[in-house]
Amino acid sequence: MISRLITSLFANVIAFLAAAYFLPGFTVSGDPVSFIILVGIFTLINFIIYPIIRLVLTPLVVITFGLFTIIIHAGILYIVDLYSDHITIDGLLNPPLCHGYHCCH
Numbered sequence: 713m714i715s716r717l718i719t720s721l722f723a724n725v726i727a728f729l730a731a732a733y734f735l736p737g738f739t740v741s742g743d744p745v746s747f748i749i750l751v752g753i754f755t756l757i758n759f760i761i762y763p764i765i766r767l768v769l770t771p772l773v774v775i776t777f778g779l780f781t782i783i784i785h786a787g788i789l790y791i792v793d794l795y796s797d798h799i800t801i802d803g804l805l806n807p808p809l810c811h812g813y814h815c816c817h
Contacts, residue, residue, distance in 0.1 A: 717759060724751045737802035750798050757788055
């Protein structure tokens with residue numbers, strides 16, 4: 713369990729750095745210590761809250777053949793974005809269906 717947690721922590725560090733580098737609306741700010749704390753909190757949320765959410769939403773995951781897990785992960789990332797000053801995700805709730813209107817804010 714500890715080795716899985718450490719592996720997930722390193723994978724999330726790489727994923728956050730890659731997302732900050734490649735995605736234009738994804739920015740990570742702060743010093744390296746706050747970045748590690750941010751990734752650690754995200755990893756712990758994935759280890760504690762994600763299984764509960766997935767258990768509750770199992771029918772939707774099964775109906776969509778597992779694609780709903782993307783929505784679950786996006787929701788967890790959005791929660792981390794809301795409560796952290798060190799990560800900013802622009803455009804997460806502004807889908808192309810809004811056509812320039814502020815319908816999603």
